[in-house]
Amino acid sequence: xxxxxxxxxxxxxxxxxxxxxxxxxxxxxxxxxxxxxxxxxxxxxxxxxxxxxxxxxxxxxxxxxxxxxxxxxxxxxxxxxxxxxxxxxxxxxxxxxxxxxxxxxxxxxxxxxxxxxxxxxxxxxxxxxxxxxxxxxxxxxxxxxxxxxxxxxxxxxxxxxxxxxxxxxxxxxxxxxxxxxxxxxxxxxxxxxxxxxxxxxxxxxxxxxxxxxxxxxxxxxxxxxxxxxxxxxxxxxxxxxxxxxxxxxxxxxxxxxxxxxxxxxxxxxxxxxxxxxxxxxxxxxxxxxxxxxxxxxxxxxxxxxxxxxxxxxxxxxxxxxxxxxxxxxxxxxxxxxxxxxxxxxxxxxxxxxxxxxxxxxxxxxxxxxxxxxxxxxxxxxxxxxxxxxxxxxxxxxxxxxxxxxxxxxxxxxxxxxxxxxxxxxxxxxxxxxxxxxxxxxxxxxxxxxxxxxxxxxxxxxxxxxxxxxxxxxxxxxxxx
Numbered sequence: 407x408x409x410x411x412x413x414x415x416x417x418x419x420x421x422x423x424x425x426x427x428x429x430x431x432x433x434x435x436x437x438x439x440x441x442x443x444x445x446x447x448x449x450x451x452x453x454x455x456x457x458x459x460x461x462x463x464x465x466x467x468x469x470x471x472x473x474x475x476x477x478x479x480x481x482x483x484x485x486x487x488x489x490x491x492x493x494x495x496x497x498x499x500x501x502x503x504x505x506x507x508x509x510x511x512x513x514x515x516x517x518x519x520x521x522x523x524x525x526x527x528x529x530x531x532x533x534x535x536x537x538x539x540x541x542x543x544x545x546x547x548x549x550x551x552x553x554x555x556x557x558x559x560x561x562x563x564x565x566x567x568x569x570x571x572x573x574x575x576x577x578x579x580x581x582x583x584x585x586x587x588x589x590x591x592x593x594x595x596x597x598x599x600x601x602x603x604x605x606x607x608x609x610x611x612x613x614x615x616x617x618x619x620x621x622x623x624x625x626x627x628x629x630x631x632x633x634x635x636x637x638x639x640x641x642x643x644x645x646x647x648x649x650x651x652x653x654x655x656x657x658x659x660x661x662x663x664x665x666x667x668x669x670x671x672x673x674x675x676x677x678x679x680x681x682x683x684x685x686x687x688x689x690x691x692x693x694x695x696x697x698x699x700x701x702x703x704x705x706x707x708x709x710x711x712x713x714x715x716x717x718x719x720x721x722x723x724x725x726x727x728x729x730x731x732x733x734x735x736x737x738x739x740x741x742x743x744x745x746x747x748x749x750x751x752x753x754x755x756x757x758x759x760x761x762x763x764x765x766x767x768x769x770x771x772x773x774x775x776x777x778x779x780x781x782x783x784x785x786x787x788x789x790x791x792x793x794x795x796x797x798x799x800x801x802x803x804x805x806x807x808x809x810x811x812x813x814x815x816x817x818x819x820x821x822x823x824x825x826x827x828x829x830x831x832x833x834x835x836x837x838x839x840x841x842x843x844x845x846x847x848x849x850x851x852x853x854x855x856x857x858x859x860x861x862x863x864x865x866x867x868x869x870x871x872x873x874x875x876x877x878x879x880x881x882x883x884x885x886x
Contacts, residue, residue: 421526426500431483431552457559466541473540477567480524481550488515511863519864520857524573539880557834572849582849584802584828586766590795593761599711605674608706613698616663616859619748620831630665635725648712655751658764660858720787743830745772800836
C-alpha cells in the first residue's frame with residue numbers, strides 16, 4: 407500500500423511531502439523555505455522571524471469567529487540517526503519510508519515522525535476547507551531537538567493566541583500538561599600523545615536499542631558509552647592501558663546505540679580474556695531488554711599515537727563515574743522521572759577528548775544538582791566543563807479550561823479516560839510559556855515508537871484516532 411492511500415490521506419500526503427525535504431537540526435533552511443512557500447501558496451499571511459520560526463495565520467471558519475484564538479505548534483527539525491550499514495545523507499536526501507502492518511517506518515534511519523506528523527497535521531488544517539476551527543496561528547519552530555533555539559528566540563508579542571496546542575507527544579491516550587527542562591553539559595580536555603608502547607586491542611559495542619534520552623531513560627536500555635567504560639575499567643588493575651581513540655554515541659538527545667574504542671595494552675590476550683569475562687556478565691544483564699547487543703573484543707593494529715597511561719586512567723575513571731540514567735523520581739507525580747542524565751557522546755581523537763551529556767529535570771534545582779555532580783567528577787580528573795543551552799521546564803496546570811475540555815471530549819469519544827501526565831522530555835511549551843504566561847497550553851499526539859533511533863515508527867490507526875480527536879477539539883474551543 408502506498409502512503410497516499412492511508413487514512414487520513416491528507417496527513418500522510420503532507421507528511422510525505424515534508425519528508426522529501428531534508429531537515430536536520432541546525433540545518434533547516436530547506437524546510438523553512440518549504441513551509442513558507444506552503445503558507446504563501448494558500449494565500450495566508452506568512453512570516454519568518456529572525457531566528458527562522460515560521461508563523462502562518464488563518465482566519466476562523468464561518469460561525470467560529472467568537473471562539474478563543476489558538477496556536478497550533480510543532481517543530482520542523484528532526485533527529486538524524488541511521489544504522490552503520492546504511493548509506494544515507496540527511497542533508498541532501500529525503501526519508502525513504504515503508505509500511506509495515508499498522509506502522510510507517512523508514513529504511514534504516516529515523517522516520518522524522520517526531521515531530522513531522524505534527525507539522526503535517528497543522529499543514530492539513532491550514533489547507534482544509536471543510537474543518538471548523540477558530541482563528542489560529544500555525545507556529546513551526548526550528549532546532550527543537552538540539553537546543554530549543556527556535557522557541558528561545560520567539561519574542562513576546564509575536565503570537566496572539568489564547569490557547570496553545572503542541573502536537574509533539576508520542577502516546578495517543580495521553581494529554582501532556584508538563585515537561586522537563588534541560589541543560590547541556592560538555593566535558594573537554596586535550597592530552598599529549600605518544601607512540602603506543604603495547605599491543606593493540608579494539609572493543610566494539612553495537613546492536614543496542616537506543617531511544618529518546620528523556621522518554622526512554624527509565625527503561626534500563628544499554629548505553630554504549632557506559633558499557634565501553636566498564637570494559638576499559640576492568641583492565642585497569644592488571645594492565646598499562648593507553649587510549650588511542652574512542653568513537654561512541656551521537657546526539658545528546660539519543661541514548662547511544664553503538665561505539666568503539668582502540669587501546670594499547672601490555673598484554674593483549676590477558677586484557678581480552680579479562681574483558682571477555684565481563685562481556686559475558688554484561689550480555690546476561692541485558693539479555694531481556696537488549697537482545698541485539700553485541701560486544702566484540704579483538705586484536706587490532708593502529709599507527710596512531712596514544713594518550714599516556716596516566717591520562718588514559720583519568721579518562722576511564724571519568725567514564726566509569728559519570729552518572730547515567732535516572733537520578734531522581736518525582737515525589738509528586740507517580741512514575742514520573744524528575745531528573746536524569748544521558749552520557750550521549752564520547753570522542754577521543756589525537757588527544758582531543760569531548761564528552762557530551764544532556765541533563766534533564768522538571769525541577770531546576772535538581773537539574774543543576776545533576777549537572778554539578780558531572781562537573782565535580784570531571785574537574786577532579788582535571789577536565790574542563792561547560793554548561794550551555796539551558797531551558798526551563800513546564801509547570802503543570804491541570805485545572806485549566808483546555809485540559810478539562812480535552813478530558814471531557816476524549817472520555818465521550820473513546821469511552822475511557824485519558825492519562826493526564828507530565829513527561830520527562832523537553833517540550834517547547836515551557837519556553838514559550840515564559841514569554842506568554844497567560845496562554846493555556848497542552849501537548850498531545852499520535853503514538854510513535856523508537857523516536858530518536860532508526861527503529862522510529864508511527865502507528866497508522868493511532869494517527870487516525872489523533873486526527874479525529876483534534877478536529878473535535880477545534881470544533882469545541884471555548885468562546886472568548
